Amino acid sequence: MTDDERRLLANLTDCIEAVAEGRPAVPMPEASIGDPALDGLARAVRHLLSNFEALRLFSISLANGRIDAEAPPKLHLLDPLKSLQASLKHLTWQTQEVAAGNLDHRVDFLGEFSTAFNQMVTALKDKRRAEHEAMQAARLASIGQLAAGIAHEINTPAQYVGDNLRYVEDVLPPLLDAVRGIAPLPAGEADLLAEDLPAAIKEALEGVARISKIVQSMKEFSLPGTTEMTTTDLNKALESTLTVCQNELKTAAQVEKRFDPDLPCVVCHASEVNQVFLNLILNAAQAIQSSGKPLPGRILVETLREAGFAVVRVSDSGAGVPMALRERIFDPFFTTKPVGQGTGQGLAICRDVIEVKHKGGIEVGGSEGEGAVFTVRLPIGGA
Ligand SMILES: Nc1ncnc2c1ncn2[C@@H]1O[C@H](COP(=O)(O)OP(=O)(O)OP(=O)(O)O)[C@@H](O)[C@H]1O
Ligand SMILES: [Mg+2]
Structure with missing residues (x-):
């Protein structure tokens, strides 16, 4: 065996050991030494090294979060990493969707990680639902309280306006008769008053009835508590x-x-x-x-x-x-x-x-x- 052949074999052994132990390999010289069997072996080890390097670089890219890194083509050794890359891409998209408020996403890959992810989304959904319900309850309660308060405030004066108007309505005819007797009004004016005043009171009473109806509706609508x-x-x-x-x-x-x-x-x-x-x-x-x-x-x-x-x-x-x-x-x-x-x-x-x-x-x-x-x-x- 020549010195060159011995050096090449030693070099090849170092490289294969480095790959086996997961260390970076020493570069292999490209030059041919003239022995077809040894040159063939050297080519195969160089190919192995270059694939090993591609695997190393692709793993580093993924580990550094570059999930769009291009994987070397036709390298079946990388298939598991490529499928991890696809899962990470999908997960990134799912996370963006969740961030945009779409909480119906669930993942069914990446084992325990997906369980944790799904638990997080469910927790977010529960939290959003609880917030939503609390907001809705607060909205209803405040509208209800407000409406009930206003209804009460309006109801009381509306009631005594109505009572007083009904009283005036009742006493008006005898009052008009009395006024006619004490101080006779100009011709026709008494008749006009006798017609207009009850009509005005009737209209006012209708107004009060409408106020009461609105107030009643507000009470029925809000039903606080x-x-x-x-x-x-x-x-x-x-x-x-x-x-x-x-x-x-x-x-x-x-x-x-x-x-x-x-x-x-x-x-x-x-x-x-x-x-x-x-x-x-x-x-x-x-x-x-x-x-x-x-x-x-x-x-x-x-x-x-x-x-x-x-x-x-x-x-x-x-x-x-x-x-x-x-x-x-x-x-x-x-x-x-x-x-x-x-x-x-x-x-x-x-x-x-x-x-x-x-x-x-x-x-x-x-x-x-x-x-x-x-x-x-x-x-x-x-x-
Ligand atoms: N009768 C309708 N005709 C056409 N579009 C409607 C009608 N009712 C609701 N929408 C559409 O649905 C959307 C959501 O309605 P929703 O009542 O939930 O919210 P909003 O009316 O926009 O706000 P909010 O009710 O909270 O004041 C509306 O913005 C509108 O685009
Ligand atoms: Mg609306």
Whole structure:
């Protein structure tokens, strides 16, 4: 054996040992020594070294977080690392989706890591749900308290204005007779007074009756503090809701009511169901206003019975809900309204109240351009 051959063999042995022990290998000289068998062996070891180096560099890239690193082609040795790379890429995408608020993602690879990831997403979802419920409860409670407080404040003066007006109404005819006797009025004036004064009082009494009706509706609408399910007349609940939002509807739409007079009462959380009706009716009014169509538009509120369900349907003449958005509109915080005008919580609350709390259903229909139809189904016997 020549010295060159001996050096080459020693070199080859070092390289193979280095690879076997996982150390960086000493570079192998390229020069041929003229022995075909040894030159062939040297070529094979150089190839082994270059693959080993590619594996090392690719692993370093992944370890440093460069998950887009290009893997050397046709190297099956790298297949497990490439599949780890694909999992990491997928996981990155999933994490970005979760960060964007889509909490329905789950992963089923990477073993224990995926279990931890899924636990994190579930915990985030639970937390978001709890926050959402707390916010909803706070929103309902504050609206309820406010409405009950205002209703009480208005009710008391409205009552004594009414009582006093009725008193004046009663004493007016004898008073007019007495006045006629004491100081005769110019011709015709007494008759005019006898006609106008009772009419004025009647009108004032009607005004007071309307105030009382609105106040009563506010009380019925808000029902603060009721956490139990109660037997509720949905037709009456819708009347109250329409009365409390009358002002919002005035310019937007004419409201048509088609209530089934035989609709059975429903066992439900009345104040939350009222909130659902309010959300749907206000959405309808807002959709009409933003549709660009001539005002006032039309809102139809219907009730009907369908098997074991009471059905409430709110249809409007706005622009309708585009097909592509029909699922997303129920997502919490999804809104197409400008900042400050919509929080995107209305329909999320509706879905939660109707589907989760009452085991009913809510869906959107109607045709694009012609208006939306929201249908709510509540089980008559309660959830
Ligand atoms: N009747 C409707 N016609 C057309 N689009 C509607 C109608 N109701 C709801 N939408 C669409 O669904 C989106 C979500 O409605 P949602 O009630 O959840 O939130 P919002 O009305 O935008 O805000 P918020 O109710 O919290 O004030 C709206 O922004 C709108 O794009
Ligand atoms: Mg809304």
